[in-house]
Amino acid sequence: MSKDGIKKVVLAYSGGLDTSIIVKWLQDEYQCEVVTFTADIGQGEEVEPVRAKAEAAGIKEIYIEDLTEEFVRDYVFPMFRANAIYEGEYLLGTSIARPLIAKRLIEIANETGADAISHGATGKGNDQVRFELGAYALRPDIKIIAPWREWDLNSREKLLNYAEANGISIEMKREGKKSPYSMDANLLHISYEGYDLEDPWAEPGNDMWRWSVSPEEAPNEATYIEIGFEKGDPISIDGEKLSAAALLLKLNQLGGDNGIGRADIVENRYVGMKSRGCYETPGGTILLKAHRAMESLTLDREAAHMKDELMPRYAKLVYNGYWFAPEREMLQAAIDQTQQVVNGVVRVKLYKGNVSVVGRRSDSNSLFDESIATFEDDAGAYNQQDAEGFIKLNALRLRVAASKNQ
Numbered sequence: 146m147s148k149d150g151i152k153k154v155v156l157a158y159s160g161g162l163d164t165s166i167i168v169k170w171l172q173d174e175y176q177c178e179v180v181t182f183t184a185d186i187g188q189g190e191e192v193e194p195v196r197a198k199a200e201a202a203g204i205k206e207i208y209i210e211d212l213t214e215e216f217v218r219d220y221v222f223p224m225f226r227a228n229a230i231y232e233g234e235y236l237l238g239t240s241i242a243r244p245l246i247a248k249r250l251i252e253i254a255n256e257t258g259a260d261a262i263s264h265g266a267t268g269k270g271n272d273q274v275r276f277e278l279g280a281y282a283l284r285p286d287i288k289i290i291a292p293w294r295e296w297d298l299n300s301r302e303k304l305l306n307y308a309e310a311n312g313i314s315i316e317m318k319r320e321g322k323k324s325p326y327s328m329d330a331n332l333l334h335i336s337y338e339g340y341d342l343e344d345p346w347a348e349p350g351n352d353m354w355r356w357s358v359s360p361e362e363a364p365n366e367a368t369y370i371e372i373g374f375e376k377g378d379p380i381s382i383d384g385e386k387l388s389a390a391a392l393l394l395k396l397n398q399l400g401g402d403n404g405i406g407r408a409d410i411v412e413n414r415y416v417g418m419k420s421r422g423c424y425e426t427p428g429g430t431i432l433l434k435a436h437r438a439m440e441s442l443t444l445d446r447e448a449a450h451m452k453d454e455l456m457p458r459y460a461k462l463v464y465n466g467y468w469f470a471p472e473r474e475m476l477q478a479a480i481d482q483t484q485q486v487v488n489g490v491v492r493v494k495l496y497k498g499n500v501s502v503v504g505r506r507s508d509s510n511s512l513f514d515e516s517i518a519t520f521e522d523d524a525g526a527y528n529q530q531d532a533e534g535f536i537k538l539n540a541l542r543l544r545v546a547a548s549k550n551q
Contacts (some may be wrong), residue, residue, distance in 0.1 A: 148175040153259040155180045155250050160195035162315055163265040167292050168202045169311050180206040180257050186216045186242055187332025217389035220245055221333050226377040227480045229460040234410050236426045237463050238334025244468035247279030261288035268294045271415050275466030282469035332393050334426040345421045356425040360404035360498030367496040372435045377484030393428045400427025403495040415465045431500050435491040438502040443486045443510040486510040
């Protein structure tokens with residue numbers, strides 16, 4: 146008899162150790178049918194082989210989908226319109242992928258008549274919150290099974306013993322080939338946690354990084370590129386128009402080749418603990434710098450400043466899993482309104498881990514007026530005597546306070 150009335154579950158399935166065990170555990174513990182969903186969001190690994198693993202586990206409904214374009218177009222780019230960065234350093238690479246996966250889990254549950262969804266996120270991390278907040282926002286009656294919060298398989302040894310006892314085939318990479326780190330990758334970034342990174346004093350070894358060369362080993366000559374923007378989104382590199390996913394992929398390659406995008410962070414998780422992680426976000430690092438440069442030329446001063454004031458709140462909403470919350474959507478609407486004028490081209494210089502903006506141009510929306518800003522004769526475009534009254538008016542409260550203090 147099924148447990149809690151659950152007859153069918155949609156599982157976010159990678160085919161790795163945890164989710165391979167979860168399939169069997171769900172079948173045994175809940176006596177239910179399992180549907181698997183595997184998303185390709187640019188993690189750099191072939192996802193189709195998981196089909197054979199799912200079939201071997203007796204799965205009849207298997208979803209394997211390429212979501213890279215939707216991921217970058219509808220999640221990454223809107224987030225970058227906000228210049229979102231969490232706690233001053235983290236470009237939210239893992240955070241922004243979770244709402245898309247949650248959305249597809251719910252859509253597949255609706256398509257297949259499933260009662261519940263399931264995921265392999267642990268009870269210590271942020272991802273459980275992100276998946277579940279997203280799911281509840283889209284289907285409030287959905288049931289969610291989080292095995293890590295229910296079972297007692299709380300170590301790798303116990304997981305391997307369970308797999309062996311139940312005939313679950315786990316591919317083990319040869320000694321020396323398997324990374325000791327817990328990694329998560331998508332088209333925006335790759336993250337590393339665990340192993341020696343659990344000591345915040347320990348410097349990660351250079352062999353840990355997968356996407357970028359070290360700045361010391363980067364080319365001795367700079368790479369120059371031009372990024373075209375339309376309504377706040379990048380649309381081209383060096384004049385070549387690219388799809389959202391193709392553009393980010395190319396920026397990743399260019400950034401990685403030049404040692405750009407590495408970060409070593411101790412962050413505050415939503416669940417309350419501090420966590421040390423390392424991230425590679427080469428394309429995103431370039432994009433953030435270029436987008437801000439484009440805004441510097443085209444956005445009104447007060448609109449730009451208000452965006453900067455709202456950004457930490459927006460970033461926290463994404464980090465904590467509130468992508469589908471009304472407050473994030475409200476902020477997004479305001480941000481997107483400002484982006485109507487963010488059109489033009491930014492030239493950046495990539496050199497040994499650094500991204501430098503060396504040029505920006507907007508033929509239709511630039512607010513930079515050389516006739517006013519010039520240090521040469523401005524031909525009456527700006528009356529410098531007006532500044533005296535401006536200063537005295539703004540100084541009035543300071544002068545009054547100073548006279549009282551005297």
